[in-house]
Amino acid sequence: MATLYPTILLCVYGFFSSTRPSEPFLTLYLTGPDQNLTETQVVNEIFPIWTYSYLLLLFPVFLATDYLCYKPVLVLQATSLVVTYVMLWKARGVLAMQLLEFFYGLATATEVAYYSYIYSVVEPENYKRVTAYCRSVALFGSAAGSLIGQLLFSMAGVELLYLVIITLVSATVAFSAPWFLPMPKRSLFFHKNPRATEDSPSRRSCSSQIDKVEDLQSQVSMLSRSSGAGAQNGGLLEVLKMLLKDLVQCYKSRPLLTWSVWWALATCGYFQIINYAQPLWETVRSSPDDSVYNGYVETLSTLLGALAALLVGYLPVSWSRWGELALCVLSMLMAVCVFVMDLLKNIWVCYSSYVVFRATYMLLITVVTYQIAASLSMQRYALVFGVNTFGALLLQTLLTVIVVDSSGLNLNVTTQFLIYGGYFAMISVIFLLAGLYRLASMRGSKEEGLDDVQAESSSSSNNDVTRSM
Structure with a gap:
């Protein structure tokens, strides 16, 4: 019962906060x-502004979340979502929408509280199951919101303004849930549970394959479980020292570093594609009167992405051996999808390419997540997950400043997607070279080992001849 009550409230919050019927039509609403x-x-x-605020707020929010024991930050996230959709409904003008994006960035950064709260009130043996419930419900809420929005817009003829209001109502329902959650008495490193052990088997795997599928904003939340062994009620300086020490230790592993580099590079590009896909679709549509099916596309891409992630466990691939080349091939597929979306100027082709792109990314990020997590304790892979995503946000910020921002090149969305396609092609080339180097190294190691065996055999034969004489 102690676990059931907060789990139900978290699932209610996760579902309604993720149910956003207006989300697939945001660009259409803003330009309408x-x-x-x-x-x-x-x-x-x-x-x-969302990219900048997300990056700026991520690290201080992460520290505040653990120090304040999660619940206050969870309430702040719920409040930020309500403010976001109230402004989307009532506010007008560029400055107001920029402020809205800041609040949405705050809501995204504080998502850390939703996932990390679980680990403060649930016993370790229930981590995996409760995480699966919460993440699956949030994923279902996202898909359901997109589908509801599309059905209301295309079949019932509901105006976009009312979809915003429905989203606000859903966010308001979500806002009521965290107030009833019990206040945790411990956190993972500022207020550490003395019974926690770093290598406890029940803590080594806290999420299923489907948990690792989506929108990377939830991946950032795993940073809150970062390495805290020995930091019972420790100060900020001690916590930072431990994080840095564990981080250096983790990235000494070459395979882990390889997977992490792909994570940061690809997630940066993925964020740009999903952020700016809707403006591209608006330019590709041949007429403003054409039917809009953005909601169906978001629903289908979410569900197919989840399915692709589940298939990872059944693919007969030796990822440790062929991983770099697989990343090369599938990154090139993602590059082709982006180029097709941009160049063919057909909305149905554009929709289809987006679905393939997103499903491919979700499959690969699941593989990368598993490869990293397999060799680390929960606390360390949580740290790596968070730092990888922070790196992706940093790269995304640089890309946004240079390519998108009005103070940079200020490129139109069509030209942006050409650059993003080239960006994924560059990632593919990087991992082609890495894969070839790895195979060459493995072959060299085998030949060296064979030479050693032959030399040892020859030496043994000579010794036998000498003894016989």
Whole structure:
């Protein structure tokens, strides 16, 4: 019962906070009569604020989450979501929408509290099951929200403004849930549970394959479980020293470093694609009167991505041997999808390419997640997950400043996608070279080992001849 009550509340919160019928139509709403903004204002002046605020707030929010024992930050996230959709409903103008993006960045950064709260009130033996419940419910809420929005928009003729209001109602329902959660008495390193052990078997795997599928914002939340062994009620300096020490220890492993580099590079590009796909779709549509099916596309891509992630466990691939080449081939597939979306100028081809792109990314990020987690304790792989995602956000910020922002190149969305396609092609080339180098190294090691065996055999034969004489 002690576990059931907070789990139910967290599932309610996760479902309703992720149910956003207006999300697939955000660009259409902002450029439509309700907001009357231009595509340039939306793409180059408003959307980049989310990236900047997310990166800026991520690390201080992560520390505050553990220090304040999660619940206050969870309430802050719920409040931020409500403020976001109230502003989307009532506020007007570029400056107001930029402020809205800041609050949405705050809501994204504070998502750390949702996933880390679980580990403060649930016993270690229940981590995996409760995490699966919460993440699956959030994923289902996201897919359900996109589907509901599409059905209301295309079949019932509901105006986009009312989809925003429905999303606000869902966020308001979610807002009520965290207030009833019990206040944790421990956290993972500022207020450490003395019974916790770093290598406890029940802590080594806290999420199933489907847990590792989605939107990478939830991956950031795993950072809150970062290495805290020995930091009982420790200060900030001690915590930072432990994080740095564990981080250096983790990245000494070459395979782990390889997987982490792909994580950061690919996630940066993935964030850019999903952030700016809707503006591209608006330019590809041949007429403003054409039917819009963004909701169906988001629903299908979410569900197929989850299915692709589940298939990872059944693929007969030696990822430790062929991983770099697999990353090369599938990264090139993602590059092709981006180029096709941008160049063919057909909305159905664009939709299909987006679904393939997103499903491919979810499959690969699951493989990468598993490969990293397999060799580390829970606390260490949580640290690596968080730092990898922070690296992705840092790269995304640089890419946004240079390519998207009005103070940078200020490129239109079509040109941006050409650059993003080239970016994924570059990732593919990097891992092609890494894969070839690895295979050459393995072959060299085998030949060296064979030479050693032959030399040893020859020496043994000579010794036998000498003794016989």
